[in-house]
Amino acid sequence: MTETAEPTLPVAPPTPAMAEAAAQAEAHAPYLKVLFGLMVLTILEYGYARFFKDATGPLVFGLVLMAAVKASLVGWYFMHLKFERLWVFLVLLPACLLALILTALLFPDFVMRQEPLDEPVRQAPRAPAPATA
């Protein structure tokens, strides 16, 4: 297996998406549109939280969904994930996956606790004053 090809430099030609980005860079429109979307979503969240403040299920579901959309908008457009290559996702996805695994595996011990929680809490007897040795 003799090596004749050019060395694999860490430099690659631009993807079509990057060329498109360069063309788009002239216009601010996408960024301002995204900003507008983020603002609208924030107001939506505010109103939604107010409206559903007593219904935990829909509250959590709706708000987390909106937050996820906002976070993805910032990531996709502002952090230019839209134009990035695979390697960025190879860095990000394991981190996100591990974040999910860690949080999910914490649930059985803290959220789905086994001991009956409505058991009356017994007052601990007051410990005697320390004996003077």
Add this chain to the structure above:
Amino acid sequence: MAPADAPTHPAAPTHPGDRAHGHPAADASPAPATPGKVAMWLFLATEIMFFTGLIGSYIVCRGGSPPTAYSNLYPPTTPLDRLGDSKGVVLGAPGADPARAAEAIAAATGKGEAAIARVLAAAPHGVVNGLTEEGATKLAEGLNRLGAKAEVVSLKTSSWPRPYDPATNPLSIDLTTVNTFILICSSATMVLAVSAIQRGRKAKCSLYLLATVVLGGVFLGVQVFEYHELLEGRIYPPGISPTGHFRPGVSLFASCFFTVTGFHGLHVAAGVVTLLLVFLASLTGRFSSRNFAAVEYAGLYWHFVDVVWILLFTIVYLV
């Protein structure tokens, strides 16, 4: 190693004129991955894991909190099994003569001076707790006769402080919504700064950078104000804190709140300092359409801090 002033972003193919530098073509195409960018994304991945430790703990602390951990009348984690029937009086306003209101409360409950002062200071959400139904009715009537605004409430428990519930939750969602706006705007000015320098508009880039620094500073200022109100500035009812002040030790919610938002705040502060340095560097004109790595990396970090805040705003304040 490349010399420090080497272009970090060789000319994009849309600028054919820049090709005349004698570089081999393979090296002149934009480098999608520079060492700095790889390191920046790796750093952000470690930051994701760091905030996972904090936010993941917050989520399971909240989810696992027993249903009687917080109540509108008693401090967090008070054992409530023998207090289920007890009533409280919410003091909406102490009336024209607070001293007489204080006397009335003292007569009805036998509480100490400091405790009663906290009740008065916490109005319109002051809470007198530990009353029987009869005692509560009497106290409320007495207070209303004195011109104060008071009403009887019964014990309501929850597993976590509920948003918009002044008896258990001291956080101001209105203020923080505005603050969220500010941070999102700063993210937008940041991306505009990057976009400006990509097109070689140095002055515009500096201007947007300055705007980002200012907006970030305002966000931090609002957060410092919020912290001051919570820690010192206001007196809160017992459902929030036994001492009247909302401090890290008063409840698990307070611990989580201060830790999560505090470390986010530290990240914002670090970002503001970084961006300030980048802004000052931009004034010297050292960034150009082919050399803007510092702006880009600072921007990535800043957007990440924004993303974390978007999640925190939802999880800590709204849910």
Add this chain to the structure above:
Amino acid sequence: MSAGPNATEPNPHDHIPAAASNFLTRYVFSTDHKVIGVQFLFSSLFFFAVGGLMAMVIRWQLAWPWKPVPILSQWLWSSPGLGGQMPPEFYNKLFTMHATIMIFFVIIPLLTGAFGNFLIPLMIGARDMAFPKLNMFSYWIMWPGFVLITLSFFVEGGAAEAGWTSYPPLATAARSTPGSLNGQTYWLLALLCAGISSLTGSINYITTIVMLRSPGMKMFRMPMTVWALFITALLQAFALPVLTSALLMQTLDRLAGTNFFTPVGGAVANAPAAVGGGAPLLWQHLFWFYSHPAVYIMILPGMGIASDVISTFSRKPLFGYKPMVIAMGAIAGLGFIVWGHHMFQSGMNPALGATFMLSTMMIALPSAIKVFNWIGTMWGGRIQYTSAMLNAMAFVSMFIIGGLSGIFMAATPVDIHIHDTYFIVGHIHYVLFGGSTFAVFAGIYYWFPKLFGRMMSERLGLIHFFLTFLFFNGTFFFMHIVGWHGHMRRIADPTVYEFLRTPGVVGMNQFMTICAFGLGASQLIFAWNFFYSLVAGPVAGPNPWKANSLEWATASPPPYYNFETLPRVYHPPYEFSVPGGEDDFLPQTTPLPDNITLDPVMA
């Protein structure tokens, strides 16, 4: 490689920086990865001696409880009231700090800091790390850690004594132990510093390996050591931040009164009750989410080193290079989802116990692949029994024992019996001493000529190896037996229990202690060999072992710019005894002969 500066056309983008001009920037605040590696090596070896001495005192107390330790008792804890006896809380400090120092200030900095720094750029054919200044920072941020961990012995209450795992409430409640008064805070801050060092280091390593490989150095042409350090760096980058957040939470629990790890109304030793609401178990989860991957951080580089050493001295290609890499990746990936096997006895949800047991058992598979591949590499080779090779072989065999004893702990029913006994102490030492430390010795014997340009004495090396191997097994093997018998760990005086007062257990404890002293004394030979060879060893050529990888293609010690021109790489570094060749090795910079094709799967 003795080519003059103009012998080959230099790459216009390849630029040799100016040499550091003064002593301070050349040897102290150096940005040269080789100097930083040597700095890591020396400071870690110093703490290795400190941690080792602590182990000697621990063993003394276990063999002859409460007998005054000669010399030490007089100036460490001598108190007329105690008659020179070691105070039990001092014993707690010793085992806590022994483990902390050995893990966070010896093994991890040695493997990733010393070997990682020195070897990565040399082995991939780079001039330096991607971020030399960050690299310097990653060494000097260790120093606040060194200072804090040493200082903690001298604050009120003394050093931390909640075990290296620092479980709350022992670690968080200030009155639970003397060491929790102040020492624990120092411990936390020292670990934060070590963590920042590892984190910046790992980002640097990953970036360097991904971006700065020399022409032709494809990923699957990198030596196993680089692969191992790459995967280790990934583990650190993704696991360590979680420990950082947990350390910060525990620091806040101690200093700011937060309630993360304190149960409702939690109070220790008549202290005022805390508000609480958190859970001690949360710390354990977050801690082990890092610290289980950390055990792979401590063994994977050893695996890489052993692979390179074994292949070189068997004069045979590494058996199954690509499967080895994939197995290593599998170990690392699985390593993230097995942390709960440290917590079977903690009151963790039993449903999780079964999950973690299963995932832990799965790690045996890639581990076995690696062991078989090492044996396959040695099989039929012309083995040269150098000190490095013997240490690498000891690594493989001790890792087998350590790995097999690990399976006992992984099975929940068995773990009920042996949890927190000397069985686990034996297991961890078979992996960490028998595994990592033998690999470190192998690495030092192997790369010493490259590090310092001189050879170490082989005769002393062999004596050191055989004594270490003998005393190592004498010290740690019997721990399995007394542990199975119920000898608990972290106990200052086992003889308070009837069943641990029997002559068998006492005799084994004394035998282990004598062997431990022998083990400690054997390291004096190593120290003498190391320092004597440093100044008076025979001068080593560029390639004394006739090895293939790139670090042997430059002078020993390498110049600050590593390579005159960046070398071009043609094949993986394991082409030994190529048929038809004149030499029995084929450096990576030499093209393969035309009649040779590498197996696409195995090589």
